[in-house]
Amino acid sequence: MDFRDTADEAEFRGTLRRWLETTLGPDWVSRPTFGGGFNEAESKAWSKQLYDAGYVGLTWPKEYGGGGAPHTYQGIFLEESARIGAPAHVGGIGLGMAGPTIIAWGTDEQKKRYLAPLLSGEEVWCQGFSEPGSGSDMGAAKTRAVLDGDEWVVNGQKVWSSWAHIADWCILVVRTDPDAEKHRGLSYLLVDMHSPGVEVRPLKQITGDPEFNEIFFTDVRVPRESMLGQPGEGWNVAMTTLLHERGTLGFSLTAGLEQSLNQIIKLAKQPGPDGQIAADDPVVRDQIAQLWVDLQALRFTNYRSLTALQKTGVPGPEGSVAKLHWSETNQRLTSLAQQLNGLAHQLDAEGGVWDGYWAYQQLRSRGNTIEAGTSEILRNIIAERVVGLPKSR
Amino acid sequence: MDFAFSDEQELLRASAKDYLADRFPAARIVELADSDAGWDSNTWKELADLGWLDPELGALEHAVLAEESGYTLLPAPWWSTIGLCGALLDSELRDGVAAGERRVSLAWAETDGPSSISGAANDSATSAEHGTITGTKVQVPDLGLATDVIVVANDGLYAVDVAANPETVIMRSTIDRTRRLGELVLSGTPARKLDAGLDALATARRNALALLACESVGVAQRALDEAASYTKERQQFGRIIGTYQGVSHRVSNTFVALQLARSMAYWAAWAVSAGSDDAEAAVSGAKVSAGEGAVFACEQSIQAHGGIGFTWEHILHRYYKRAQWNNGFEGSGRQHRAAIADKILA
Known part of the structure; x- marks a missing residue:
């Protein structure tokens, strides 16, 4: 057990960090926290840049256009992307779900046809x-x-x-x-x-x-x-998709949560509507520290299931833990922001706190416990497939 | 990055599991816990023979053993000796421990004085002169099982041979009867100053917390296993109760808490073993996650068992009390979250 980067991993991380900083440019980090919606052309252009630099499909087999790297490299990629707040590849569903399923179940022709444009972001x-x-x-x-x-x-x-x-x-x-x-x-x-x-x-x-x-x-x-x-095999094929959705998703979730934690720390340190600094309030400090613990626990749970993925090639049902824990942590985090902002939380554009960033994040977070398997379904999966209780239906 | 224990460490775990399952089935734990002695004194020699007291073992090996001993509720002063005092032992004590002859605990707390190991010397009314020591220490773990106690005095660390001075030991009734607390009343008692200075206490505290987090993971795993096996069998209203989501989701929540706690405890154990810059934060995070997680797991398990889980007869309350012991040691989650907040909100 060694939580540090190996020499190769450290080199990969360093090169990636420099690439992200150079490609995104110095204005990126100091950009406004909240601004603009999704722009398809920009997102596709960014995806192509990532692809050309070899950062897409890092862990996919080389024969299908991937990097053939161990799964830790994908973890490093997501950590570094989160650190600088880099935009995501446009093809999240393709990379996380469709692609791995095609690799597992597809014919040679299907792999040849679909995987390359999926990686480059040309096809969403x-x-x-x-x-x-x-x-x-x-x-x-x-x-x-x-x-x-x-x-x-x-x-x-x-x-x-x-x-x-x-x-x-x-x-x-x-x-x-x-x-x-x-x-x-x-x-x-x-x-x-x-x-x-x-x-x-x-x-x-x-x-x-x-x-x-x-x-x-x-x-x-x-x-x-x-x-x-x-x-007639659709159910089994779909299970491959969902395992990958919940398995590899963990790293993206950790990366996103880390960004959100950094944001709430920033929010808590600025004067609130009552002029007080929330970060001086012991109750708020306790809640933010718990969020930090939740984030680290999520991170290292991912790393542990990554070890299983590395050994078997398939993420285990333990991936359900990450999604379940992340969604509820993110809801607590955004609810805390709502508490800190008071009535100003209502203002969702100009004049609002960070132009309504937190209003959006808080409302969006309510979907987290519903999408990609509701928390109720995930608890069933854990009870039945992991702990081994009898089926509830 | 590598997040798995090595093959050797997994072998150590397997042999620990075998030994503990063989020697300490639940009925034996109950019998020992309710006995006056609180343990079987042959255990220490067995642990020495198995290599549990080997000074060559590292923090990750200790982590594996702590987890398994928590799972069994091993009644022995292993954590006190290795986890709490390992970093403070001099060669005399270290050799004695390795030979299975000495068992050591740490005495830091005083009534109206220090309650935390870090800075325990500052307000201490315990002082030494001319090879003797005087003062009263409270809440000394496993005091009744220790042969030697390392005492925090206002100017350093002293070893007291309590086996040779049994009149210094007053045992107190403790809800966790497998890790009892005692009072150490020193009055001109012979004491030997240790090479390790007061600054070594920070290391001792970190080690102790990391190992105790691993132990709590074992406690939580046992609570989960008990809940799972009971809710798979027990029927009410003509159905296995594990098919009711009101029950099964409680079990799922326990599994989630356990996995998170395990991740944090392993991180802490690794950070301590590697001397990582993150060690202090990792240990606090593990204290929160595993300390509170084990209490939660036991409470969920008791509830899932219904009335039988609330009886003295059932094993669960023994685990619950250990979970509370571990949660209470060196500050509960609240204090560790405050320490984390100091770091991340600086």
């Missing part, structure tokens, strides 16, 4: 798992795919799909056999989002932002070979 992926009638209960998915000649014809509706409005491809769970027992009737398609019959409608969240979308499929024709695994 979204996820079509949840439906209006089946959020947590994916096995109840109703979106149908019927084989017609050499094409699957897809009809149905998906929801909570991040990035669908800019996505080129969708990993889609469909029902191909309505007569089979519910999990066995599912299949896993790779769907071109530019196909006729695909309609994306933004879904406004409590923040007012249209971050998620509904996707409607009306007689969408998908080539027969655009399936991962065999018909």
